[in-house]
Amino acid sequence: MAERLDMRQADFDARFAALLTAKREVAQDVxxxxxxxxxxxxxxxxxxxxxxxxxxxxxxxxxxxxxxxxxxxxxxxxxxxxxxxxxxxxxxxxxxxxxxxxxxxxGRVTDKSGVETGHRWTAVDAAxxxxxxxxxxxxxxxxxxxxxxxxxxxxxxxxxxxxxxxxxxxxxxxxxxxxxxxxxxxxxxxxxxxxxxxxxxxxxxxxxxxxxxxxxxxxxxxxxxxxxxxDMIAGPSEVLVLADGANDPSWIAADLLAQAEHDASAQSILITDDADFADAVERAVDSQLETLPRAEIAGASWRDYGAVIVAPALGDAIGLVDRLAPEHLEIAARDAEELAARVRNAGAIFLGAYTPEAVGDYVGGPNHVLPTARSARFASGLNVLDFMKRTSILRCDAAALGEIGGAAITLARAEGLEAHARSVGIRINTA
Amino acid sequence: MAERLDMRQADFDARFAALLTAKREVAQDVxxxxxxxxxxxxxxxxxxxxxxxxxxxxxxxxxxxxxxxxxxxxxxxxxxxxxxxxxxxxxxxxxxxxxxxxxxxxGRVTDKSGVETGHRWTAVDAAxxxxxxxxxxxxxxxxxxxxxxxxxxxxxxxxxxxxxxxxxxxxxxxxxxxxxxxxxxxxxxxxxxxxxxxxxxxxxxxxxxxxxxxxxxxxxxxxxxxxxxxDMIAGPSEVLVLADGANDPSWIAADLLAQAEHDASAQSILITDDADFADAVERAVDSQLETLPRAEIAGASWRDYGAVIVAPALGDAIGLVDRLAPEHLEIAARDAEELAARVRNAGAIFLGAYTPEAVGDYVGGPNHVLPTARSARFASGLNVLDFMKRTSILRCDAAALGEIGGAAITLARAEGLEAHARSVGIRINTA
The missing domain is CATH 3.40.50.1980 (Nitrogenase molybdenum iron protein domain)
Known part of the structure; x- marks a missing residue:
């Protein structure tokens, strides 16, 4: 059985904090x-x-x-x-x-001082x-x-x-x-x-x-x-499903198990505003586990790291979503778009009851290499920019350097970097 | 005196390789x-x-x-x-x-299968x-x-x-x-x-x-x-100046010293197609060092890590530039734009004789936090995206899932992930 939490319980904050910081991987010292x-x-x-x-x-x-x-x-x-x-x-x-x-x-622009600035993207030569x-x-x-x-x-x-x-x-x-x-x-x-x-x-x-x-x-x-x-060092995979009571419990149970079957240290969490629905999902998980080939792995993940959180309303749980910063966030609710718009931290969002995370693992189009272990607070899924780098470009002519060079000299001297000041000054005085 | 290399010398490849791999920092075990x-x-x-x-x-x-x-x-x-x-x-x-x-x-698009895909950028909440x-x-x-x-x-x-x-x-x-x-x-x-x-x-x-x-x-x-x-762990700073013989040697010397004054392990390299110009720059460096407040630091950097490379033509040195992948690349030559267009690896490029790197340190506009130690082969300077992350978005309705879901089921089964297949299948069969 997954852990059950209720936002209205007195000890909720402490239990949620424990859920956030639970270690799901033993660091192997190799x-x-x-x-x-x-x-x-x-x-x-x-x-x-x-x-x-x-x-x-x-x-x-x-x-x-x-x-x-x-x-x-x-x-x-x-x-x-x-x-x-x-x-x-x-x-x-x-x-x-x-x-x-x-x-x-x-891109490249020339500003009113006559300074040209720009940037250029190039691919890494080999990956x-x-x-x-x-x-x-x-x-x-x-x-x-x-x-x-x-x-x-x-x-x-x-x-x-x-x-x-x-x-x-x-x-x-x-x-x-x-x-x-x-x-x-x-x-x-x-x-x-x-x-x-x-x-x-x-x-x-x-x-x-x-x-x-x-x-x-x-x-x-x-x-x-x-x-x-x-790229990022990937940790165990995880899904957070935000679902209202209008969903078919067996669909949501199937999604929780799809995540859980990856690995015994995977994590599946359901947040719902309907305690009866939560019960129904838990029953469906147990029932589906009976015929699942990887039931041992999925069962261990659900038992050890699974969680069901009941919230007064799904909108009340957005703060929890941002703290969990899930790799995968499924929102199966009528107001899925509005809820999604309020989320800051998630690797990927799957909107609506007909978008199980598993379809995104294979054929949705977006990448399935996503930030785990709460790193969606600061990291993105794998993307084209991971294989490119940006070079900035700067070009002054004599007049442009004359306009902005004095400020550079002032700043260089304030930082005690006289050779910096001179490399600008030698050009302005000659120009 | 900085090291002098000539691309036409028999031992050039070995000496350039040594320059590339020279350690400029002693790793402190803290x-x-x-x-x-x-x-x-x-x-x-x-x-x-x-x-x-x-x-x-x-x-x-x-x-x-x-x-x-x-x-x-x-x-x-x-x-x-x-x-x-x-x-x-x-x-x-x-x-x-x-x-x-x-x-x-x-961005958000809906494709011909009716699948909506998109992405959304959000800032990290605190930095x-x-x-x-x-x-x-x-x-x-x-x-x-x-x-x-x-x-x-x-x-x-x-x-x-x-x-x-x-x-x-x-x-x-x-x-x-x-x-x-x-x-x-x-x-x-x-x-x-x-x-x-x-x-x-x-x-x-x-x-x-x-x-x-x-x-x-x-x-x-x-x-x-x-x-x-x-962000990246920054190493000692470096500049590579690509300059033809039409430049004022004292300007180029000033730029080499501006880099060298940062740190005794900073590195300044000049590549030129004119051996006489190279000599003149070296004389100007010695002369300018005499009056530089941070002459001790700049002199040590130039002596220990400075290098002057003579190439048959500047265009012949583009391969060297890409291998050095300099943090800062100054191109002071008539065909600066054409040369720059051929460079793949550089943190920032400074074009033309009136764009000393030092002006970019302060008031150019582009960032001065740049990839060092050859990491411009794969990394970019600090930029706005470093403080943001991208969330991918996927949305299927019943018809769209019906179109692409079958392929997801096939792939999931090929990977032995039956719960993945079922979380898609349970929706298609119901739909």
Missing amino acids: DAAVAEIVADVRARGDAALIDYTRRFDRHEVAADGLAVTPEEIDAAVASCDAALLDALTLAAERIEAYHGRQRPED GLYVPGGTAAYPSSVLMNAIPAKVAGVERLVIAVPAPDGVLNPHVLVAARIAGVDEIYRVGGAQAIAALAHGTRTIAPVAKIVGPGNAYVAAAKRRVFGTVGI | DAAVAEIVADVRARGDAALIDYTRRFDRHEVAADGLAVTPEEIDAAVASCDAALLDALTLAAERIEAYHGRQRPED GLYVPGGTAAYPSSVLMNAIPAKVAGVERLVIAVPAPDGVLNPHVLVAARIAGVDEIYRVGGAQAIAALAHGTRTIAPVAKIVGPGNAYVAAAKRRVFGTVGI
């Missing part, structure tokens, strides 16, 4: 091991990758076998179920259309996408991570994916082909991150690394941050 | 000390701030004395030199005008700006960090600034007033970062922390990252 792996890959390159692959993924690979061949990808595509191929293609088209609208514009191996290898995540990079204009997009016991997930190869990935290497773990950041003879280095991974991958990303850019 | 300070501030709040302030800043402050009062700021403004006040005001106006053009737009104490307390940096936050719509903007021996830099207070900062606390170091991230009785927590600082501040920012957002 820093020392990861430091050694990264240093070894820097020192020995491909040879280190081969050794770690033998040790962790239990297969032999030669340096010239690290790259997945076009023929392997062809074979994966040829053996792919037609319905799955169609679904991946539809997802890719919709993701590309959505992210295409994120492409930023350059690496880590794809976990085994059961967590999601082809949908390949699309969600790769397509924004391609839309940004990244010329070289590289996937690193482990092949446990030598076996690659063929759906990952199909998704990579559809998304236009340029290179795929069968290497995983901290060693893959080290290779992407520092390069080896076989794998040229990239400027940005994205994608989810286990504790080793996360620690390696933190370690190489600065040498390359990284 | 992690253990910082971990203790952060934990102590979390546990004891204001009492810890008071203790660390006594120990590190050598003055006594009561909890109710941590906040700088409006009267103190009034006094700083009243005693501020009029020319400096005017210069700060001009700088603020120009920075605000430039950053105002960075405000992003929201903290760290301002270093003592000689590194630059009022220009207060403007550069605070104004983008205010343009973004941050409602609560807080400064933490140490007061060594109880003394605050009055120019910082003046700049904070001009920039519209809401609260100022006289506390510095890792303890200030801990207070901003976790909150104390006196200092409410923020969602994002920006601003430069020493090794303790940087380590504390890394530590609280995840609880709050942070």
Whole structure:
């Protein structure tokens, strides 16, 4: 049973605060091991990758076998179920259309002082996408991570994916082909991150690394941050459903379970203004759990981290939503738009009873890589700008520098930076 | 003397690679000390701030004395030199005008399947700006960090600034007033970062922390990252000047020294197509050093990290520019625009002989907080989006979900996520 809270209870504030700060992940201390792996890959390159692959993924690979061949990808595509191929293609088209609208514009203006200012966006030259191996290898995540990079204009997009016991997930190869990935290497773990950041003879280095991974991958990303850019370190997934009593309890229960089945440390929270509806949803969760293949995981998540909060009215709960800053926010209520407009912090909002979060995981168009663990207070989902950077531009002629240069000299002297003052002054006095 | 390289020399590639990877900063291992300070501030709040302030800043402050009062700021403004006040005001106006053009737009579209997708930008609710104490307390940096936050719509903007021996830099207070900062606390170091991230009785927590600082501040920012957002960890500053022989050598020398005076580990590099011009610039640097107040610092930087590279033509050096990915790129050449258009990696570009980097430090308009240490390959200067986050929006009605839901079910089942499939299917079958 999930925890039940009521905003009208005397101890609500304390219990809600406890819910907010509950740790859902045990931090694994793998820093020392990861430091050694990264240093070894820097020192020995491909040879280190081969050794770690033998040790962790239990297969032999030669340096010239690290790259997945076009023929392997062809074979994966040829053996792919037609319905799955169609679904991946539809997802890719919709993701590309959505992210295409994120492409930023350059700009340049000349102001009344004659100073030209502007900015210019450029793509990172190469990006690496880590794809976990085994059961967590999601082809949908390949699309969600790769397509924004391609839309940004990244010329070289590289996937690193482990092949446990030598076996690659063929759906990952199909998704990579559809998304236009340029290179795929069968290497995983901290060693893959080290290779992407520092390069080896076989794998040229990239400027940005994205994608989810286990504790080793996360620690390696933190370690190489600065040498390359990284995306956010993802925590366990979470959904907050804001639903009024007019909903079908079984739909809302299904949404809570869709989140819970990801991981025993996932979190599903329902906020409703109807205590009877809350009871009905809880009963539906129990009933649906009976036939769910991943019932053990989903049940543990719901029992340990699930919560149902009853509010006097949904509008009264907006402050709670902002404090939770959920990765996913479903609003299934008649006034969904009005409620959404009042929310500040959420990674993604799903509006109305016919927008289950799961449709957004695959084919909605928006990205499913979203800020977790309350980081939607300051972070955004993965997007095209994550693969671009902005360069500012400034241009003065003699007259423009004459107009604004005096103020720069005053400020430089106030800061004790005389060489700054002189580099402006030498031009104004000559002009 | 700076190092001299020539692209035509046989050992150029090796020497350039060494220049690229030269470490200009000794990493100070302060992690253990910082971990203790952060934990102590979390546990004891204001009492810890008071203790660390006594120990590190050598003055006594009561909890109710941590906040700088409006009267103190009034006094700083009243005693501020009029020319400096005017210069700060001009700088603020120009920075605000430039950053105002960075405000992003929201969007919503309905596609042919009837699916509504969109995105919405919101400001972080509160941001903290760290301002270093003592000689590194630059009022220009207060403007550069605070104004983008205010343009973004941050409602609560807080400064933490140490007061060594109880003394605050009055120019910082003046700049904070001009920039519209809401609260100022006289506390510095890792303890200030801990207070901003976790909150104390006196200092409410923020969602994002920006601003430069020493090794303790940087380590504390890394530590609280995840609880709050942070900006990039800044390294030593650098300039790359691309100049043809038609320039006045003394102007270019002045620019190289303006960068070098920041810090003995700053780096100034000249790339030119004219070896005689290179000689003349080097002579001018030596001559200008003779009268520079910060000659010791600037001289050490130029001697230890300065470099002059002679290229057959400036266009031949674009590959070098992209590999260096300079924080500041000055292009003083007739074809400056054409050269700039070919550069991918630079934090900021200064075009033409009348645009010394120093004018951009103060009054150009673009931000002077820029990616250092080659991170312009993947990072941007501080901007309005750093204080905002994007929420994606998805809305289906029954018909739209009917159109795209089937593909979501196919993908969910391929990934072994049956509860995902059911949360879509339960709606399609009912619809």
